[in-house]
Amino acid sequence: MSESQPYGKFPSIFCFGVMDTAEVGRALADGLYGGLLVLLSGFLGSGKTELVRSIGEVLGIRDIKSPTFAIESIHGVTGKNFSLVHADLFRLDDPSAETEQLDAYLSDGHAVLVEWGQMWKNPPARDRWDIEIELASDEEDGRRVISMAGLGADALGRLSGAYLRMPDSLIARRGPSCP
Numbered sequence: 001m002s003e004s005q006p007y008g009k010f011p012s013i014f015c016f017g018v019m020d021t022a023e024v025g026r027a028l029a030d031g032l033y034g035g036l037l038v039l040l041s042g043f044l045g046s047g048k049t050e051l052v053r054s055i056g057e058v059l060g061i062r063d064i065k066s067p068t069f070a071i072e073s074i075h076g077v078t079g080k081n082f083s084l085v086h087a088d089l090f091r092l093d094d095p096s097a098e099t100e101q102l103d104a105y106l107s108d109g110h111a112v113l114v115e116w117g118q119m120w121k122n123p124p125a126r127d128r129w130d131i132e133i134e135l136a137s138d139e140e141d142g143r144r145v146i147s148m149a150g151l152g153a154d155a156l157g158r159l160s161g162a163y164l165r166m167p168d169s170l171i172a173r174r175g176p177s178c179p
Contacts, residue, residue, distance in 0.1 A: 008156050014146075032080075034082030038117075056075065056086075083111075085112040
């Protein structure tokens with residue numbers, strides 16, 4: 001991480017199901033811009049694709065699916081000056097060729113959302129959101145803890161705005177088994 005790039009973490013968000021995760025995605029959608037990298041990390045079933053799906057719906061994209069087998073998909077965004085690239089690094093033993101392509105998409109002005117972002121060994125140290133979704137202690141009731149950080153002035157500013165659009169109930173509430 002470059003020392004010249006501002007970096008900031010935000011208080012965790014507590015989701016108690018798909019509807020809450022969708023609320024987070026809707027708040028994040030307005031903050032996306034061309035050249036932004038969003039690294040989504042979390043175990044299988046943690047809600048990464050659901051978060052991307054809800055972001056896509058706000059942007060008018062109705063056909064977002066898990067890109068695990070396609071590796072990546074590109075979606076046009078009506079009324080915006082960027083396309084959305086949705087990628088997944090899960091199946092790749094060596095994701096370096098794919099991350100080179102994703103970096104090229106960023107340079108071309110696309111917003112790039114990457115599931116299994118923790119597999120990108122040296123992601124760009126600019127214009128990035130790091131979002132981690134963890135299953136709470138007892139995953140059967142659908143509780144998730146979402147942690148977010150921004151890197152770079154624009155990314156951090158946009159993430160701050162998105163965070164302010166989150167319902168207070170998601171930030172303030174903590175279930176009995178949530179950290």
